[in-house]
Amino acid sequence: MTDTPDEVFAALRENNERPYGRQRTVRAEELVEAAEQFDDKGALVTALFELMSAYTYSGEERKSPVVFARIVRMWDTGPDDFSEWEEHQLYWRFKWVANALVQVPEVPLAAIERWAGEMRDRYRAAGHGMQPVYAVRHFVAQHTGEGADAAYDLWVTRPRTDLSDCEACETRERALHHVAAGDDVRALAEWEPVLDGAQTCMEEPYVSMAYALLPLLRAGRSDEARSYHLVGYRFARGKPDMTEAVGRHLEFCALSRNEGRGLEVLAENRAMFEVTGSPLDRLGFLTGVEILLARLAEQGHGALAVAGPPGRTWTVDALRGRVRDEASALAAAFDTRNGTSAVSERRRERLAQRPLLNEPLALGIRAALPSPVRPPDAEPVTETGSDAGAEDFAGLVLRARELTAIGRPDADALWDRIRALTAAEDHRHDGTVGPEAVLRAELAERDAFDGFDREEWARAREVMLEAAALYEEGGQRGRAAAARARAATALVAASERDPAVDSSSARNELDAEMRLATELLGTAGGIEDDRYLAVLQCDAMVTRHALVDELPEPSAAVRDAFDASVATLLRESDRLGSLPRASAARQYAADVAARTGRFEAATEELTAALDLVERAGHPWRAPRPLALLAQIKVQSGHADEAVPLIHQALAAAARWPDASLSLGPFHALLGHACAHSGDAAGAVRHLSEAADRLDRDGSDEHAAQVRLELADLLSGQGRQADAVAVLESIVLGETGKLDPRLVAQIQLNLARGLVGLGELRAAAEEFLRLADVVEQWDDDRYTHTLVACEAAVALANAGRWDAAHTAYRRAVASHERAARPAPVASMMREFARLTMAEREAEGLPDALGHLAEAEALCAQVPPDVEDFVHWYQRGAVHYQRSRAYAAAQEYDNALAEMEQAIAVYDTGGRPGEEPRAEAVRIAALIEGNALGDVAAATARLTASITRCEAAGFPEAAAALASVRATLAAPRPS
Known part of the structure; x- marks a missing residue:
């Protein structure tokens, strides 16, 4: 019920608890109507101020001047109806109205200037300073593009008054003036007290965060930009009065190459397409949307479904056309009203921007990415040393085999091309590359390795057995044995993730292949040395699995079997001169040593493994053992030594790109190491990068764990x-x-x-x-x-x-x-x-x-x-x-x-001691202030101060000393 002024005031207080939006606005309108029935106009004044706030913060600023005009008339005829706070608000909200008038292109510029003149006259008549008036004049000049520098000087050289905008908002406006002038450095320096949290208000620092994103990226301060996007967007999300800020976040997503994140921001703020009460802010929002959509279209996503105005489905191209038309018309309307081209020029400058980073800025948050398409402005990628341009089929197969024999990861690109060529309808097998069955086996083997990389164990095993059959068909018994041994390891690996998988046959399968490989090793053309060693490595892998499965207390039999398999692999690798296989043996030994807490032994093994890789001249094999060594350094309390090792691993991976090597875990380890070595900024950067990479790899669980860290x-x-x-x-x-x-x-x-x-x-x-x-x-x-x-x-x-x-x-x-x-x-x-x-x-x-x-x-x-x-x-x-x-x-x-x-x-x-000191502090306050026994309180404090100082708690002693000084101070009589 709202039949009395008190009931209206109670309803106003209740409405004040609601978030700004349509429900609060409608209720505010109802309460104005209810308050109009009373002779006492105090309730009506309060209700009108509340309605004006509702319009302003709900994206309906074009309605607020009408409400304010009514408030001004009531002031002119009945100032006694206004409380002291409402009188202050009357003068304060002249600025709100100025902003609302600028927001609407149908309001003539002359009317805005008349309003600024009325504000000046009323301020002068009431004895208020002119600084807020000049702030409004600067805002208008900045918008129209006419006389902004002069207006800025007239504003900032005047002293602040009690009607000036809050310090945080004024700081933002000064910073934006410098951004408009192209001086990012000065703007960011101006913004510092707001962005650091020293100056705040209801909207700050969050609005400034939105505007500072691109200046920060241009200045190379991407860590801060990441943080301000996360925090600032979270505040702006879904708020109808934050459409311009959301547009800035969309722009940031596009220009930091986070288009997928931009799509999520757009979807979460779809309702903003229906917020039309603040046209200038709407123009800012639409321009941000258009920048994002333009980037997506440029990357080939024109047909991608996106969130747009409710009522129909939208694609990137369709929504871009709709947004472009409306935004261009709005900008033209403002220019017509202003008699300048400033608004359209600013819009064109925003749309002309290119991405500010070469790679996506890792944000650390979960985002659904569109299908990756190489942007037109990217340089074409060529495989390092892989002869990817070779057109001769036989030469291509020969080169792929050479690179595969030494484990070069860029062999994968050649096998992909060979697969594509053999799949063509007009392909005829070239006998100079050997039997067709062998080539088909090699291609199947590559498919199986892909399954291993993706941990699709059942498929990997099936395809690897197909490869073995093809090798047999082509007369390659040794290769067939190695393929079957690898298929057995797939069965074991599957059981690690799914205990329901029966891997009991794997041991028998592997034993059979080991016997066969040993027999074939002594016969001419029976088995290549590396394939023989591959079978032994499969044995080491399976025995390692059995040992790990029994940790922390493996049986002596399992331990002996593992030690024997690793010793055999190492001995045979040395005998046959295979440095890479010897390195693998030492990596298995290091892994088990680390898992059982023998970090020194693990370090020795990995150091030897890396030396073998270097002696072999195979730098592409270094990332994994480097990462494992770094992990051991972290586990053993030497995170500072881990950091350079992971950087080495990442550098090697960048030099020799390997599709089978996920770098997400590397960045996760680096972030963890940075955190434990005191580099908090580096930790945030690399954990964010890890989470983003793991998302792209489809490793949802690991990505979530990294985000939790x-x-x-x-x-x-x-x-x-x-x-x-x-x-x-x-x-x-x-x-x-x-x-x-x-x-x-x-x-x-x-x-x-x-x-x-x-x-x-x-x-x-x-x-x-x-x-x-x-x-x-x-x-x-x-x-x-x-x-x-x-x-x-x-x-x-x-x-x-x-x-x-x-x-x-x-x-x-x-x-x-x-x-x-x-x-x-x-x-x-x-x-x-x-x-x-x-x-x-x-x-x-x-x-x-x-x-x-x-x-x-x-x-x-x-x-x-x-x-x-x-x-x-x-x-x-x-x-x-x-x-x-x-x-x-x-x-x-x-x-x-x-x-x-x-x-x-x-x-x-x-x-x-510390909780005791806090209890003494409260006891002294009760004793000295409430009960009036200052002497007893002081004695209590003095004894406890001495006790804290003797026990080594200086902060507690200082807190007690502060209370003692307060009690000792003279009190008013």
Whole structure:
């Protein structure tokens, strides 16, 4: 009901809790109508201001001048109806109206200038300074392109007033002036206090983040650009008054070669196509959309389906045409209104931009990429030393075989061309390359290796056996034996991922091929040396699998079998002069040594393996052992030594591109090593790169694990918003193929991150979703107890008390089935604290009830339970009970409880010193301020300061000394 002014004010307060959007705007319109019935116009004034805000922040700025005109008339006829705050808002919002008038091309420039004149006259009459007026004149000049520099000087040389825009917004406008002048360096220096968080407001630093993205990329500061996109876009997403900012993020995606991410941003903001109330902002949004679509069209994605205005399906080409027509018409309308070509010229300059990076900027977030198509401006790629241009078929086969014999990865491109040539209808086999069956076997073998690389074990085994049959047909028994041995390893590899796979026959298959290979080795033309060694390497691989499967305590028989297989491979490789196979033997030995904690032995083996690769002159074989050595360095606590090793591996991989070598894990390892060696920026960069590469490889699980590590790293750096953006990109995507436990951990970290950002309702919802999931885990009720506790606290923090109490009971019930006393006790104390914060003295009985439950729980926990520190938990209950009594102004009880907390913390030894000092601090405040016994409080503080200094806790001592100084200061009489 809104039958009285008080009811209207109550409804206005309720509406103020809603997010800006159509629902809030409609309600604001209804409340203006309701307020018009009263003789007392105070409610109407407030309702009109609320309606103006709703229009402004909902993308309907063209409507706000009409509302403001009514407010001004009411001021002129009845200033007593305005509160002091509303009077200030009256003058403040002259700037809003100026912006709204500029937004609409149908408003004549003369009308805008008249408005600036009225603003000047009213400010002068009310005794206000002129700086805000000149800020508006600069805004208009910057828009029209006429006299911007002079207007800038007139604005920035005047002192700020209480009606000036906030410092953060003014900083943004000064920076944008420098960007428009082409001075990115000066702009970024100007922006520094906003981007660093020293100057903030309701919209900043997020709007500045959007505008700073391209200047940062142009300046080579891509790490900051990545962060500001993650954080800034998350704020702007879906907000109708942020259409221009979203357009800037779309532009950034296109020019940082993240078109796939741009498509997701476009889809998430599809509703912005229907936001038409702020035409200038709409032009900025449409131009950003067009830049993205132009890049996609240029890459050959014109027929790709994209999100556009609701009501029909859109392709890149169709939407680009629609957006181009509307944006061009809007720009022309503004130019006509302004009498200049500035708006269209700025639009043309944005559209003419080329990508600012040679490679996609790794963002670290999950994004669905369009099919990769080489852009027209890219240089053609040629295979290093592979003679890829050779046209002679026989020569092509000969060269492919030569490169394959030494393991060169660029042989793959030649085999692909050979496959294409043999598949042609007019192909006739050239007998000079040997039997056709052998060539077909070689091609099948390459297909099988592709299956190995993609971990498609069943297919790899099937095709490798086909290759073996073809080798037999071509009279190549040795090659056939090697192919069958490799097929056996596929069976073993499949069982690693899927225990249901029966790999029992693999050992018998491999034994048969080893016997055959040994027999053939002594016969003329029986088996090539390298194929014989390949069979032995397959044996080493299978025995390694058996050993790893029994870790951490493999049987002596399995250990002996592995040692024997590696020794045989190494001995035979040395005898036959195969340095690469000897290197492989040492890599197997190093892997097992590392898995069993023998890092020195593993390092020695890998050092020898790398020496063999170097002696063989096969640098393309170096990346894998280098990466394994780096991994061992990290595991053994020498991350700083790992970093250069991974860089070496990546450099070798870049010199010798190998399609079978995924570089995502290399970057993940490098990011991990950087994090452990103190290079936080490098860690973020390489973990982001790893996640993006793993996405492209289809390694969803590993990519999610890397993003979880990345988010932890960002959170540890205090970059909580970045971390949340990374985690959200996982849970908002497809998670059905991921390990449910991994997804649950991601959701838990996300929920905690949202709490850290103060987004309490979103955090509560995430906790509840997670609680519903883990409740089904009959084998892990402990996790459910933990999550239920955090969900209850999040709901209480969000003010959803009914749901919070339900979740509280759910947590207690879960604890009774699967005890997790520490989080349950923490939840009970938090409920006591939040109850007092919400209800003050009235909530004391309930708060004390929660604390009594916590105290009873502590008494029930056995003394030897892990993760439950009795002295801390009991002291924390007394501490919180004291705070509750103090909030209810029962100071004697409060002091008594805090003294009990101090006594309990005393029993905690050195770990108890800091919580004890905090309890002393609160006790002194109660004693000195509330109870008036300054002398006793001072004595208490002095003794504790001495104690903290002696124990080596200077920060705690300083906090106590600050309270003592405050108590000693003279007090007003």
